Amino acid sequence: MSPSSKAPHGQSPLRTVQVLGGGNAGSSAHVRSLAEGLVARGVRVTVCAPSEADRAYDFTGAGAAHVHVPRSSDPASVAALRTVCTDADLVHAHGLHASFRAALALSGRPTPLVITWHNRAEAEGARAHLLRLLERRVVRASTVVLGTTSDLVDRARRTGARDARLAAVSLPRRSRPADGDDPDPLRPKTRAELGATGRPLLIAVGSLDRRRGYDVLLDAAARWRDLDPVPLVVIAGEGPLRPVLQRRIEEEELPVRLIGLREDATDLLAAADLALLPSRREARSVLAQEALHARVPLVATRVGGIPDLVGDAAELVPPDDPVALAAAVTRLLADPERREDLRDRGTRQAATWPTEDETVAQVLSIYDELTQPRPLA
Incomplete structure (x- = not known):
């Protein structure tokens, strides 16, 4: 046939x-x-x-x-x-x-x-x-x-x-904005609902298990608490490590929110300043693809299929390295030109998929x- x-x-x-x-x-x-x-x-x-x-x-x-x-x-x-x-x-x-x-x-x-x-x-x-x-x-x-x-x-x-x-x-097609359009007309409302008005919003999506590296993300979040304004990390997902992660967030007063499973994860991503993928192992990440399609700068670990997938369209850091992760995020938040460069690179990279x-x-x-x-x- x-x-x-x-x-x-x-x-x-x-x-x-x-x-x-x-x-x-x-x-x-x-x-x-x-x-x-x-x-x-x-x-x-x-x-x-x-x-x-x-x-x-x-x-x-x-x-x-x-x-x-x-x-x-x-x-x-x-x-x-x-x-x-x-x-x-x-x-x-x-x-x-x-x-x-x-x-x-x-x-x-x-x-x-x-x-x-x-x-x-x-x-x-x-x-x-x-x-x-x-x-x-x-x-x-x-x-x-x-x-x-x-x-x-x-x-x-x-x-x-x-x-x-x-x-x-x-990646199955969704209705996506044309280049130059506001990626989400509801973006201010979404950010307000998450508690990110007037501060950077960093989004991670995935199951709360060891493979995702969220323990490393919490270590990194502790390093940027002194930034002004303090970035907010929002993690959408559920899994066996939720009690452990939540306890750390509360005890260490980390600027991190666990919001559970969300059907609107793609919309949350569109409202973010950065997408984070701190995984220890990863194949063809849906989050990475969604981030590049949505023109959201991505910081990800250099593992599995990620380097081939994103090319030069993301900031890549070693796995299990909170210092490198925190430094990459801090640099990007302070460099709007680099963020715009990653958006453009992401659009070109996504076109090759x-x-x-x-x-x-x-x-x-x-x-x-x-x-x-x-x-x-």
Whole structure:
């Protein structure tokens, strides 16, 4: 099937199943965008994901069928997935655990399995060993492994993948302001609601876990308390470290607010003076992409896929280095010309990223490569 056309006359449409686990924001948004693009090209798409994922990302609104499959890899969930995949020409799973369930469901069947790694799964101790075993099982069961960054592709190859490729993954389009426009007409109101009137606003978005490096961000925030006015750091997200972080904020009287999960995180970002990404590990960061698209200067750690993603359009600092992070933020806040330069660089860098059409075209070309001509309907 041509990437830009419907199924030829007399030929049945390609039938695909997209398997999503809990799904982080990046992989869920990618599946939604992919489903919409594939359906528009005449592909039949079924998304297997928890019901809450469909409510949040509206796969059915994109023209796909949705089947509730829990995150669990218990026999009932695998059996349900196996039933859905019975008539599929190809199965595409996103993330390690979804890929493991798909591999179990397709066991003994010749159906091609494509998997996409959006991030590297991390754990410590005995769980780390289990994750390595899962990775090995999954990549060896797959026909093609797609990695959103070159380091993920390299990891898949080292783990035993027969065919590992760099994925074109776009940030789903939103209505964005034209260059030179106010990025958010509600910006003053948003800043006032967050308590950032008359002071710099720094935004970070992501789960409150060790990978995100928010402990380092708090260390850095302690270093700019003497600035006048004092910048306010707002972190949108939830996670296991919230009690620890909140206790530190209160005990050390840090200029930081934890505001929990927010559906308007993109709007919050548009109101910010700087975006912060202090992660210890990161693949193709949604926050980094949103920041550059929104023309918000970004300070990020030099880890994983971040340098390739942002190029020279962000201030990059070493991970686990609060001194470097604090210094980069302080310099940027004092240098409006550098901030404007980063905005312009961000616009140019974002223009080099794959579009949604290019992402769908690449995926569909892989599907066509892996599927044989289908019988007449």
